Amino acid sequence: MRDRYSICRAAELKSLAAFRDLIDAACQEHPDIGPQTCYDLKLAVDEACTNIVTHGYAGMNPGSILLALELERHQVVVTLTDFGHPFEPCEPPAPDLKAEPGDGMASGFGLFFIYQTMDGIRYRTAEDGNHLTFVKLLGGREWTSS
């Protein structure tokens, strides 16, 4: 079983499925990762990549996103690297469901979902790109079926 997985794809919405597929493949090779943990990882990565595509490379030539997944004994560490505009994902308040659904609502929920599902979030900007790292602890509550 591998413990490290990575892919690099164009920073476009068409790449979202490939990122989710990589996470699915990694989780299938590690039975200790339950379906809820797997879904949480896919959701967080999907939301973050959507933000990178939509905002990170706005006004720039299309770039790429590198997804790296490290499966450790008690946690999964996911790192997304891009080369667009820096955008530190600060934790938003819970979205107001009574507000008129607008364009901002989707991204508000996106960041909210990331913070609700991940146990640790770290962001840094360096010469070698913007690095967003999620940590998901293993062994938490899981669904009984997928």
Added chain:
Amino acid sequence: MDIVVRQVGQASLVSVVGSVDALTAPQVADCLESQLGCGQTQLVLDLGQTVFLSSAGLHVILTILRKSRQKGGDLRLAAAQPGVEHVLRLAGVTGILETFSTTDEAVASLGRDRLDVGGYGQRTVE
């Protein structure tokens, strides 16, 4: 992702097969908007084969929920898989939007009672 639409009684049953993310959510939105545009305001979104839903899909659901109620109709969700149900619970929408285990139950519920959710329409329980 594929979308199948069929009429069941007074309801439009819209089945989404695959993943609803930022790429595919507009297709779902267009389909549901089209139903509303044709006067089909009683909508059931069948999520039985929806394997993934992100905030983009949630945004579509909330938008269509509001629009259908503004037109005197409603939107119900049916057969959500655990992952999608998890997203709906995280977002807190289960308090404003009725979900059912089967499409039959969801269709049967339309017109019987409606949710009062302050901003999303009136609810009167018979």
